[in-house]
Amino acid sequence: MRRIGFRFLLLSIAVLAVLYRTNDLLRNSPLNKIQKISSNPSVLDLRDIRRIRTLITQGYGSRRLFFIDYSKGYHNGIDIGAQSGVSIYSPVAGEVIAAGDQDTFCRRENYGKFIVVKDQKEGAALLFAHLNRMHMNVGDAVSVDQIIANVGNTGRTTAPHLHFTVFKNGTFELRNKNGCGSNPEGRDINPLRYLESL
Numbered sequence: 001m002r003r004i005g006f007r008f009l010l011l012s013i014a015v016l017a018v019l020y021r022t023n024d025l026l027r028n029s030p031l032n033k034i035q036k037i038s039s040n041p042s043v044l045d046l047r048d049i050r051r052i053r054t055l056i057t058q059g060y061g062s063r064r065l066f067f068i069d070y071s072k073g074y075h076n077g078i079d080i081g082a083q084s085g086v087s088i089y090s091p092v093a094g095e096v097i098a099a100g101d102q103d104t105f106c107r108r109e110n111y112g113k114f115i116v117v118k119d120q121k122e123g124a125a126l127l128f129a130h131l132n133r134m135h136m137n138v139g140d141a142v143s144v145d146q147i148i149a150n151v152g153n154t155g156r157t158t159a160p161h162l163h164f165t166v167f168k169n170g171t172f173e174l175r176n177k178n179g180c181g182s183n184p185e186g187r188d189i190n191p192l193r194y195l196e197s198l
Contacts, residue, residue, distance in 0.1 A: 044082050044151060044162060046091040047144075049195055057081040057161060060190050076188040077127065077165030084132050084160040086151040091198055092119040092126065093143050096136045098174055098184060103154050106180035111163065112155025116172065116184055117142050123169030124194065127184045130155050130163050166194045 046052060058079035098116035102109060111129035115136055118125050132152025142148060153160040167186030177183035 042086055043089060044080065044086050045089045045145070046080075046164065046195055047089075047198060049192070052078075052080060052195070053192070055080045055082065057159075060188075060192065077129075077163050078191050080162045080164060082151040082160065082162060084150075084152055087147045088128060088131075088149045088151060088162060089145045090117060090126075090142045090148045091144065091195060092117065092121065094118045094120040094126075094141075096138050096140045096142060096148075097125065097172070098182070099134055099136065099138050100174075100182050101154070102181045102183070104181065106178070108156055109180050110155050110177060110183060112157070113149075113152060114155075114184060115149055117148065118172075122194075124189070125167040125169075125172035125184075125186060127165040127167065128162060129165070129184075130157050130161060132160075164191050166191045 056078050058075055060076075060078050061074045094117045096115060097118045099114065101113045103112050111127070113131040113134060114127060114129040115131065115134050116125050116127050117136075128149055130152055131154060132150040134149045136142065136148050151160055151162050165184070166189050167184070168189050171186035173185055174182040175185050
């Protein structure tokens with residue numbers, strides 16, 4: 001009888017843990033985050049850290065969406081929930097050093113449409129991915145608060161959002177990934193800490 005009681009207790013704990021995790025995933029889903037967009041829903045200003053924190057649907061280093069496989073075992077940036085077409089402001093002045101559309105090679109894989117801006121002050125490379133539309137070309141100068149692109153749903157996504165990665169100074173490079181065109185790579189750093197330092 002004690003054995004059955006102990007097993008029941010373990011099973012109850014496991015069920016509660018699954019229910020808690022499911023509730024957490026649903027509460028923090030991209031669709032719920034998109035509905036919370038406040039102030040100006042047509043603009044995404046990455047220097048507005050307080051607002052950005054409320055819109056994060058996938059954090060740096062975490063794997064909250066267990067059904068998506070990350071090749072390195074963790075997420076190399078942050079995902080910011082926003083409606084498709086929302087304008088993205090550059091948080092830094094710099095230059096566009098890379099741009100591409102991986103969907104032309106492998107539809108619904110990797111980053112889709114992306115732009116990489118090199119921060120003229122820190123030298124870091126900022127990746128903006130899953131874009132709907134790009135307003136800049138490689139070699140273009142970028143100023144703070146300039147619209148560089150629009151949020152989209154290209155590449156491997158579950159909902160419209162901006163994927164934002166910061167690569168440490170001197171580590172950024174483009175590599176061909178599985179025949180899906182140029183892939184932005186490098187040594188990533190915590191994007192929120194980087195934004196807080198601006």
